[in-house]
Amino acid sequence: MKETLIIAGFGGQGVLSMGKILAYAGVVQGFEVSWMPAYGPEMRGGTANVTVILSDSPISSPIAHEFDSAIILNQQSMDKFEPAIRPGGLLLYDTNGITRHPTRTDIRIFAMDATEQSARRGMARMFNTMVLGGYLAVRPVVDSSSVVEGLRLSLPERAHKLIPDNEKALAAGAELIKK
Amino acid sequence: MEEIKLVKGNEAVALGAINSGCDGYFGYPITPQSEILETLMELRPWESTGMVVVQAESEVASINMVYGGAACGRRVMTSSSSPGISLMAEGISYLAGAELPCLIVNVQRGGPGLGTIQPSQADYFQATKGCGHGDYNMIVLAPNSVQEMYDFVFDGFDLAFRYRVPVMMLSDGIIGQMMEKVSLSRSRPRWSAQEIRSMSDDWATTGRHGSRARNIASSLELDPNEMERRNLDLQSRYRSIESAEVRFEEFLTEDAEYIVVAFGSSARIASETVRMARAEGMKVGLLRPITLWPFPSARIAELADRVKGFLVAELNAGQMVEDVRLAVDGRVPVRHFGRMGGIVYSPDEILNALKQEGRSNG
Numbered sequence: 001m002k003e004t005l006i007i008a009g010f011g012g013q014g015v016l017s018m019g020k021i022l023a024y025a026g027v028v029q030g031f032e033v034s035w036m037p038a039y040g041p042e043m044r045g046g047t048a049n050v051t052v053i054l055s056d057s058p059i060s061s062p063i064a065h066e067f068d069s070a071i072i073l074n075q076q077s078m079d080k081f082e083p084a085i086r087p088g089g090l091l092l093y094d095t096n097g098i099t100r101h102p103t104r105t106d107i108r109i110f111a112m113d114a115t116e117q118s119a120r121r122g123m124a125r126m127f128n129t130m131v132l133g134g135y136l137a138v139r140p141v142v143d144s145s146s147v148v149e150g151l152r153l154s155l156p157e158r159a160h161k162l163i164p165d166n167e168k169a170l171a172a173g174a175e176l177i178k179k
Numbered sequence: 180m181e182e183i184k185l186v187k188g189n190e191a192v193a194l195g196a197i198n199s200g201c202d203g204y205f206g207y208p209i210t211p212q213s214e215i216l217e218t219l220m221e222l223r224p225w226e227s228t229g230m231v232v233v234q235a236e237s238e239v240a241s242i243n244m245v246y247g248g249a250a251c252g253r254r255v256m257t258s259s260s261s262p263g264i265s266l267m268a269e270g271i272s273y274l275a276g277a278e279l280p281c282l283i284v285n286v287q288r289g290g291p292g293l294g295t296i297q298p299s300q301a302d303y304f305q306a307t308k309g310c311g312h313g314d315y316n317m318i319v320l321a322p323n324s325v326q327e328m329y330d331f332v333f334d335g336f337d338l339a340f341r342y343r344v345p346v347m348m349l350s351d352g353i354i355g356q357m358m359e360k361v362s363l364s365r366s367r368p369r370w371s372a373q374e375i376r377s378m379s380d381d382w383a384t385t386g387r388h389g390s391r392a393r394n395i396a397s398s399l400e401l402d403p404n405e406m407e408r409r410n411l412d413l414q415s416r417y418r419s420i421e422s423a424e425v426r427f428e429e430f431l432t433e434d435a436e437y438i439v440v441a442f443g444s445s446a447r448i449a450s451e452t453v454r455m456a457r458a459e460g461m462k463v464g465l466l467r468p469i470t471l472w473p474f475p476s477a478r479i480a481e482l483a484d485r486v487k488g489f490l491v492a493e494l495n496a497g498q499m500v501e502d503v504r505l506a507v508d509g510r511v512p513v514r515h516f517g518r519m520g521g522i523v524y525s526p527d528e529i530l531n532a533l534k535q536e537g538r539s540n541g
Contacts, residue, residue: 020185020358027185027360035185035358039211039296060451062357063444065525153185 001031001056003141004064006081008049009073009094014128017154018071019050021132025142025150026054034062047076054141071135075099092135092177110138112176118169126162126169133173144170184361188328188354191361192258192284193218195332196230198366201282202253203231205244209260210296211352212286216258228369238263242270242283249279250396252375252383254336258284260352261302262293264310271345272311276398278382278413280339282332283317284348286355289521297521298352300443303498306349307472314410316417318346318424319471321442325359333365338424342416343382349471351494353444353523426469427478431457435464437533438482440503441492442468444523449492451526456533463533471499479506488512490536492529495519512536 005022009015019035026033031054038049051067053059070081072093078100085091087106096115112134118127129151136147147170151163186194192215196204206216216234224230231248235241241257248255259267264285274281285306289299302310306319318338320331328350335346370378376385384394400406430450432438441449446467456463466482468475483489488511491500500515507513516532518524 023358024185027183033185033358033360036353037356039352039356059359060454061448061526062359063353063448063523063525065527 001054001141003052003054003069003139004067005052005054005069005071006049006064006067006084007052007071007073008077008081009047011046011048013048013073015048015073016050018128018132019052020154021129021147021150022052022054022142023150024153025146026052028146028149028153029142031056031142032059034059036062047074049077049081069135069139071131073131078102090139092131092138094131108138110134110177112173114173114176117172117176121172123165123169123172126166129166129169130173130176133170134177135173136170137174137177182363184363185358186325186361187214187356187358188322188325188350189214189286189356190218191325191329192332192348193222194363195329196256197222197224197228198363199333199336200228200254200367200369201230201256201332201336202369203233203244203248203255204257205233205235205241205248205255206257206259207235207238207241207263209263211288211298211355212258212260212284214355215284215286230369238266239270242267242274245281245283246270246274246277246279246396249274249281250277250384252379252385254282254340254370256282256284256332256335258286260286260288260296261290261299262288264302264305268305268311270311271317272309272313272315273398274345275309275311275315275317275413276313277396278343279345279396280336280343281345282335282339282348283345284350287349287351289519295521296352298444298494298523299519299521300351300445300493301495301498301519302349303442303471303493303495306347307474307502315413316344316420316472318342318344318420318473319349320346320426321349321469321471322354323443323446323467325354325357326361328354329361329363330365333367340378342420344416344420349443351444352521421473424470425473425475425477427475428467428469430465430467432464432466432482434462436462436487437490437537438464438466438486438488439490439492439529439533440466440468440479440499442471442499445492445494448524448526449529452492452529452533455526455530461533461537468499474502474506476502476506479503480508483507483510486511488514488536490514490516490529490533492516492524492532494523512539
């Protein structure tokens with residue numbers, strides 16, 4: 001098993017922490033993991049992205065130019081990363097602010113309106129876990145129990161009281177994607 | 180069960196400092212290595228191990244604080260990124276001249292000048308050929324994983340004290356910023372004043388006691404005969420390092436017809452290239468120098484007798500390739516492939532370069 005995932009969106013959407021939760025969940029399940037953020041000028045321009053690799057063998061290159069899956073949370077990232085998904089790969093995107101929807105026919109495409117749904121349910125701050133729930137519903141690379149453990153390991157102690165709400169957000173995301 | 184943590188390379192350096200018995204860290208923030216200082220400030224080791232952490236007013240001040248701490252026989256270190264290391268160059272030469280042990284971490288970014296904050300390996304010359312003036316060398320360790328960012332703090336201090344030379348850990352923005360699993364089980368306490376006195380009383384300023392002669396940490400010597408003697412002494416120490424401390428790693432070189440030579444983050448990317456090449460039936464292997472100085476010249480010379488060629492992949496305009504060419508000595512072609520300015524190549528870009536090399540050699 002090897003999953004090379006890019007998560008890309010705006011700074012503040014929880015892109016990096018979503019990657020961190022997934023990476024920790026991978027550690028819990030005994031995978032080799034790497035988490036490589038873009039820390040350069042693109043970050044300072046307000047966008048954020050991170051490459052997460054989960055693998056059952058040692059990870060050679062932490063840098064990828066082609067991805068098995070992409071979670072896309074804004075238009076710039078759609079323009080940049082839709083072409084970088086492997087044929088047969090997966091693209092999951094949040095529809096908020098997307099004006100040019102994906103057009104590829106050789107990949108699996110899932111859309112969710114997590115921005116609106118998380119706000120409507122009073123879970124705006126858990127937007128990222130909701131998206132992660134959607135991704136894991138269609139690409140179950142780790143078990144839900146590992147994700148909860150991943151949350152515990154990646155969140156600071158003071159935020160542990162939010163774990164039950166995050167679990168609800170994960171489930172809500174999985175529900176959304178099924179529709 | 181062994182504790183496995185998921186941390187950034189930069190955080191691993193900070194944890195390595197605390198757990199390796201480091202006495203003092205002196206540094207100034209610069210991307211992409213600021214997490215080293217930030218993590219140390221957050222963990223407050225002065226309350227646990229007694230390690231001192233100082234955010235100095237500049238890189239020049241940092242390296243001179245290192246000089247002072249090293250002169251006391253303490254394990255001291257600094258870190259910076261490329262432009263900051265240039266500022267430290269004078270101090271590094273003085274440390275080498277005064278025969279002081281220390282660890283300097285360079286998390287490289289692209290240059291020249293202020294350049295970019297993106298990863299690069301363009302400081303190979305600066306690290307291995309001496310970045311300050313005079314005839315000196317630093318031992319240069321090139322980590323290719325977060326685990327090695329942790330372990331090389333320990334190894335760096337050990338080597339620095341074994342030979343009384345500055346040691347550099349030459350990393351880059353990729354390894355510094357990425358998170359991977361790391362085992363933090365390796366750990367040792369700081370030395371006591373008594374231990375330092377028993378090990379380093381013949382050179383360190385350990386507090387004059389009894390009738391021992393005064394120890395002076397200085398690189399100044401106005402008598403040319405004496406200065407030449409000091410140089411010869413340093414050179415003989417460098418020869419010992421060259422014969423005892425070369426470290427490298429090989430991957431699928433046994434039957435290889437072509438060898439990719441790459442260090443640090445590039446070695447990670449190139450190992451994927453090697454896998455891809457093997458899947459296409461090309462007999463390609465990887466040699467990864469772990470010490471960039473001393474350089475694994477002897478091993479490369481051996482391999483040159485039985486391969487068709489070398490490709491040196493590095494994120495610069497062609498620096499380590501010169502050392503590979505010296506080792507190969509014209510017996511087979513040695514080509515370079517690189518990207519610059521913060522652009523990082525993909526495994527298939529290196530593969531394409533390799534295929535071109537294969538074609539031009541027939």
